[in-house]
Amino acid sequence: MKKIITYITLLCLVSYSVIGQLKKKETPSPAQKSEKKQIIKENTQTTALLQLLAKHKDGRIVLRWSPVNPKVWDDGNQYGYTLQREVIRRDGKFLDRREKSFVKSLVFAGKSQWVALAEKNDYARLIKGYFYDQPIPVWEKDTAVINNALKGRLIFSMLTADLSPEVAGNMALSYVDSTVKANEEYVYTVSQNTAAGVSSAIQAKITAGLAVRIPQFAPGNLVDLDFVDSTVTLKWELSTRTVYTAYHVERSDDDGVTFKRITSTPYLPLGNSANLKEISYIDHVRELHKTYVYRVKGIDPFADESEPSNLVRVYAYQTRLVSPKNLDYSFVNNKAILIKWSFPDSLLINVKGFNLYRNNGDKLEKQNERLISKDPPHFHIAKIKDHDENIIYTVSAVDLREKETFSDPLLAIVIDSIAPAKVTKLKGKIDKKGIVKLSWQPSVDRDVFSYDIYRAEGLNPNDMYMVKQVTAKDTSVIDSVNLRGATRYVYYKVIVADYHTNYSTHNDTIRLVRPDIFPPDPPKFTALGNTDSTVVLNWAASSSEDVMNYKLYKRFLSDSTKKLLLAFPSNQMITTYADKDWEEEKPMVYILEAIDGEGLSSGDSCQAKIRVLKPLRRAAVSILTATYQSDHDNKGVKLQWKYISKKPVVKYLIMRKSGKENDFEKVKDVSGDVLEFVDMKVNAKTEYTYTVYAFFVDKTSTYSGKEAKVRTR
Structure with missing residues (x-):
């Protein structure tokens, strides 16, 4: 007491x-x-x-x-x-x-x-x-x-x-x-x-x-909170259904057969009773590698003991363990590494097994799915990832309560001969000042040293040369190009280099288009001529690669309005045009315009001027037929002709000759709107040759035209 x-x-x-x-x-x-x-x-x-x-x-x-x-x-x-x-x-x-x-x-x-x-x-x-x-x-x-x-x-x-x-x-x-x-x-x-x-x-x-039933309660939810250095920490809940002033803690050394009170005096929990929800008790055991059973009884305000709580079994063992020692490694192949260590045999009774961890920067990644056996020899084979270089391993001894004691770290150096992974999602753009902005998703490898930026200009995208080198932390770069390049296209490639001078392969190439701020080169007229009815133009296409469309205009010099004659895409390869809508002695200019994909135009620089002069002679009447008709009323030679001209015909002159040696003589003049005539003044059984001339308002006439022969009966 x-x-x-x-x-x-x-x-x-x-x-x-x-x-x-x-x-x-x-x-x-x-x-x-x-x-x-x-x-x-x-x-x-x-x-x-x-x-x-x-x-x-x-x-x-x-x-x-x-x-x-x-x-x-x-x-x-x-x-x-x-x-x-x-x-x-x-x-x-x-x-x-x-x-x-x-x-x-x-x-x-x-x-x-x-x-x-x-x-x-x-x-x-x-x-x-x-x-x-x-x-x-x-x-x-x-x-x-x-x-x-x-x-x-x-x-x-x-x-x-x-x-x-x-x-x-x-x-x-x-x-x-x-x-x-x-x-x-x-x-x-x-x-x-x-x-x-x-x-x-x-x-x-x-x-x-005496007949009123008073329920009996016991301290509830007794648990083994911890075991460290031969010290057992017990915890149970403060009852809300009854009042306990103090407690007695009992322990059994024979697996619960008999119990002995280990609190020689009532155990009084200290603390603010208003906030106290749980009660703790610490017991010290002398013998290790043995199971102890605990229970708790409450003491009510009548100084009577309650029923015992639930039982808690505690296995006492040595909690202060040495860490695994003598860590070493060797390579099984290029995909696996063998880690081995030592641990005192005398302490194995206190552990469940071992864990192998790999240090991944800010966290440890367990390498074993199941606990590694505690039976010697102590080793584990771990996988090596692609592009692994320097790997840090740690081994832990796991005691009977899942607590871990860690070894010193082991550095395993992997000889890296594997090319790093390429960058992904490469994209870029050239602005109108020639500034190039490239960006990419970085390589997944952890040993990236740099990103080497290669560029190619010209017709061969394989002729690349390095223009920039950025550190492994960068995922973008800025370059500049001449907007007046030989071609519209600039090619870029990002190659990944690691610390062992391994370079990524099968790298993606991106093709960027120079922004179009310059108009296309104009096409060139190569030939210009006319016939009696047509003005014919020939030209060569623009030398610019980005031309999408062409437009051909005509404008009379006395007028500022352009008339669109022809519009066609560049892939149709049209290089000639025949204009039938013209006037003699009236100067006019033809304009051929090239338009690129940005809507920029070569302007009016490609021009061809022409004035069709009034000819001394015009095209002959080329369609003429002569037939003999023997009916009584219209007996004679019937002539029919056709003539197409932009100029109005005033009259037609009909000429005739007989035989082969005679000259043509005038037969008759007919009005310009008449296209047939019957010559009734002919002799029988005679061969005649006819021709027709057209006369115009401007007092010009046609050349000698087609001759038509006929023999009378």
């Missing part, structure tokens, strides 16, 4: 220190007296000033009550309490009127009773000092000091009363009713006595009876 006195004494230091302060105080002023009254008044304004519990055992009902603030407790110590019992139910039926069984007055025990109890009860010996050995000085008037002292005494008085029924009886805080009957149910009322009599304001009631 000496241990519990020592333990509770630690909890009592606060109240004893308050008593020590009392001796140093001076007589309070009237203002301090008023403050004392106010503080005591505030402390008594609670909804439940007394708490009353009841339980039955051995055919008796045991009552236990507690004041909840220092003022009520202090008054109860001075004036005591009144206990009343009333019968409310008999043989299972409620009574019409309650029957008052008894009224008892209970008072705080005198000094002689405390001295007698203290000789055999350590709790009484501890708490007696509060009331008789070190009472609060009567001259102390500081309300704060008085209230603090009362609070401390209240706390430890209730604690000792909970742990000792005899102490609770001396404090007039408990009562054992041995006169109860099994067929009756009672209401117990505890009221605090005052100087004026029994108080109805400070009281508590509870219903109890």
Whole structure:
């Protein structure tokens, strides 16, 4: 019992220190007296000033009550309490009127009773000092000091009363009713006595009876929180269904067959009771590699033990392990590496196995899917990824509680002869100032040294040369090109280089188009001529590659309006045009315009001017037929002709000759709108040759035209 006195004494230091302060105080002023009254008044304004519990055992009902603030407790110590019992139910039926069984007055025990109890009860010996050995000085008037002292005494008085029924009886805080009957149910009322009599304001009631079932609870959810260095940390929940003042922890060394209490005194959880939700307890075991079983029992305010909690099994082992040593590596092939290590055989009983980790920058990546066996020899084969270079490995020993002890890191150097992965999503653009912006998705390799930028201009995209080199962190670059290149296209390629001078292969090539800010070169007229009815033009196409369309215009010099003659795409390869809509002696100009994909035009620089002169002779009449008709009324030679001319014909001159040696002679003039004639002045059996001339308004005439022969009958 000496241990519990020592333990509770630690909890009592606060109240004893308050008593020590009392001796140093001076007589309070009237203002301090008023403050004392106010503080005591505030402390008594609670909804439940007394708490009353009841339980039955051995055919008796045991009552236990507690004041909840220092003022009520202090008054109860001075004036005591009144206990009343009333019968409310008999043989299972409620009574019409309650029957008052008894009224008892209970008072705080005198000094002689405390001295007698203290000789055999350590709790009484501890708490007696509060009331008789070190009472609060009567001259102390500081309300704060008085209230603090009362609070401390209240706390430890209730604690000792909970742990000792005899102490609770001396404090007039408990009562054992041995006169109860099994067929009756009672209401117990505890009221605090005052100087004026029994108080109805400070009281508590509870219903109890031997037939009233009181459920039994045990501390819940006992778990093994941790085990380190032969130390077991247990944890269980603070019960919300019953009240436990303290606990006893029990341990079994024979797998739960028998249990022995390891708390020689009741275990009192420390902390703010308002916030306390879990309780912890630490036990130290002496023997390792053995299973211990634990359980917890609660101690209620009647000093009775609860049912035991659930069982927790703890295997004790050596938790302080050495780390794996002597890490080494060797290559199985270019895809696998063998990691081996050593670990003391004497400590293998404390581990489940091993894990192999690879350091990937900010995290460790486990290399084994399952725990590596603890049986020697200790090794594991890990995969090597493409483009791996310097790999850091760590081995951990996993103990029986899954805790890991890590080795020193091992650096494995991989000889890299593998080309790095190429960049992806290469894209770029050339602006109208010739600035090139390239970007890409970086290589997936971690050992990239640089990105080499290659460019090709001209007709052969394979003739590339390096123009830039950027660091591995860059994913874009800026270049510049001449907008007046030989071709519209510029080719780029990004090659990845690693630290071992390996270069990426099968790299993507991007083709960029120079922005079109210059008009295309104009086409050129190569030939220009005319016939009697047509002006014929010939030309050569523009030398620019980006020409999409051509347009041919005509404009008379006396007019500023252009007339579109022909529009065609460049892929039709048209190089000639015949214009039939013209006027003699009227100057005109032909304009051929080239248009590129950006809508830029070569303008009017490709021009051909022409004036069709009035000829001395015009084209002959080339369509002429002569037939002999023998009917009586129109006997003779019938002539028919056709002539097409832009100029109006005034008349046609019909000429004839007979035989082969004679010259042509005039037969007749006919109007310009007449296209046939019958020559009736012919001789029989004679061969005639005819020709026709056309005469125009401008006094010009045609050349000698087609001759038509006919023989009369």
